[in-house]
Amino acid sequence: MFALSESAIDASRLGRGLESPRTGAAIVFEGRVRDHHQGRQVIGLAYEAYAELALAEGSRIIAEARERFAIEQAACVHRVGELSLGETAVWVGVTAAHRDAAFAACRYIIDEVKARVPIWKREHYAEGASEWLHPDA
């Protein structure tokens, strides 16, 4: 499951979706809005998505993780819109019988989402400016 969310990510609710008697290892990764980036003080940010393609590409990444790793469940939710400091920007949850697969799949999903899913971050800085981030690949 890959989803975009316009409201705050409810980690408790998402976590309850990761329970099963076959699960030996559960991993949750959260990317959060932090107060600094490359030396500049960040006071908030916004995410914009090309929603149709983001959903398709995100779902493809989840499917790839299921094929590559011996996992049970995998899900990712990414925020869009305006976020405050400390808010969760992206949530990834994975369960598996064993921790090797859970760690590897969780890492795969967040890395691929960051690299491939058409979502863009605009940071708002304390000095007043806002900037879209378009990192070199």
Added chain:
Amino acid sequence: MFALSESAIDASRLGRGLESPRTGAAIVFEGRVRDHHQGRQVIGLAYEAYAELALAEGSRIIAEARERFAIEQAACVHRVGELSLGETAVWVGVTAAHRDAAFAACRYIIDEVKARVPIWKREHYAEGASEWLHPDA
């Protein structure tokens, strides 16, 4: 922080201890009681700890993780006593500015805890037997 818990691990409460404005990445690992082990059907298990040394060694592992990786917070709680299927046996939470350090430290902590902390698992099987697990190193 390393702790032993005789009652159910409250992941929501522990997770709230991982919030800070400097955090860019938060990872939670949960090891859970699963319904099978090496082909046998597991119906529950018990953990026993040499508590004094477990606390000392667990705290040492957390301190090592802080030294080795650029993390902010790290904590681990391990259950002792009788556990049912699906219950959380061990909880590890790590926060960092960046995800590389958070993943590496979380993995380090769970691997070292499993290898070094004097805690033993007794599995209860569907066919009636119970066995202490003493894996070869």
Added chain:
Amino acid sequence: MNFTLRYFASLRDAAGCAEEQVASAAETPAALYAEAAARHGFTMPLARLRVAVNGAFAHADAALHDGDEVVFLPPVSGG
């Protein structure tokens, strides 16, 4: 041919719109981007962009068809 162009992030800011309808003789997304870059003053080179046609990633030299929705995607920064 008639195309719908959509813009996101810094390209949207530069274009001043999220979407526009254009009539063009461009046969590929690459050619269409050259026209849009000239019209809006885009400075980002095509090499840094990915292209999507009708909601799927596509090659910048793919053949376009009348009515296609074409999107030029600047480097992503989710997560």
Added chain:
Amino acid sequence: MNFTLRYFASLRDAAGCAEEQVASAAETPAALYAEAAARHGFTMPLARLRVAVNGAFAHADAALHDGDEVVFLPPVSGG
């Protein structure tokens, strides 16, 4: 010398107690374990155990002192 021995997991089951007080001439944990193994019928070889003295990991050939608390730790299986 007098020692307190503590047992956990399968060693506790085999010893039939979690703790015992022993008077012994053993000068090292290794020697003390040989005596305990003979007394209780432990089958686990010393090489598979770790040793703790007074709450800290110790070498099996460390020198013991009167009153020491000595623990033989079977391979752990937490997590």
